[in-house]
Amino acid sequence: MIRRLKKIAGLSVSPLVNVLRLSGVIGTKRRGLSLEGLEQDIQRAFAPADLAAVALAINSPGGSPVQSALIARRIRALAVEKSVPVLVFVEDLAASGGYWLACAGDEIVVDGGSIVGSVGVISAGFGFTGLMDKLGVDRRIYTAGTRKSMLDPFQAERPEDVAHVRDLQVDIHEQFKQWVRERRAGRLNATEDELFNGNVWTGRRAVELGLADRLGCLHSVLRERFGDKVQVRTINPARRGGLGRLIGLDAGRLADGLADMAAERAAFARYGL
Known part of the structure; x- marks a missing residue:
């Protein structure tokens, strides 16, 4: 309100940049970043009438x-x-869905x-058939629909199930690639085989490949620009980290919170962080 009054009065108004932090694993509202959980923050970020820019600080x-x-489409819609x-x-990490957001x-x-x-696209799981045989455990499962038990970890893997999952992955991967092509059009400096094979690079190399535009940090670049x-x-x-986020939770929610923390820690650990 004060900024708007100054603007109406013809007084000097400093450029305003709102920063939206996108940190953590991308998932459901309870288990990380989601459109439902971020919608109000995204709207607030774009709300002022005299914005110079919106900055996304990504670590995912x-x-x-x-x-x-x-999330990415909602941000683009409001930007337009x-x-x-x-x-x-990008702070430590913008990998997979984190890079999808960066685009x-x-x-x-x-x-x-x-x-x-x-x-790229990844899915993973475990198979327990050998352990079940060793323990003498029988798997009993009843379905209506021949594919309903697809990739059941307690049954032997079926080639047709694996083929179907790979088809799903190829479809999602193509959507990801198309988004990168659209958003980085004219800036990519390597073949698609190199860029879209699931590999990761340092920020310096990402600039050379055209996956990013320049080196820098938020405050220095914003001062330079505005x-x-x-x-x-x-x-x-940023959310409270570690056990501070879990204080005051009941036993059930505490267990869920600890599981979420472990899953998030494992996701970052894949990239050595």
């Missing part, structure tokens, strides 16, 4: 491709509607040591 190992696409540039700043930006800024890329008087406002401050 990826997760759900659906939520990655929904409000005619506001979106600048992305919502008009410009991607990385640190030289950031981990960037992983344009001047020393730029106002930087964080819309959604």
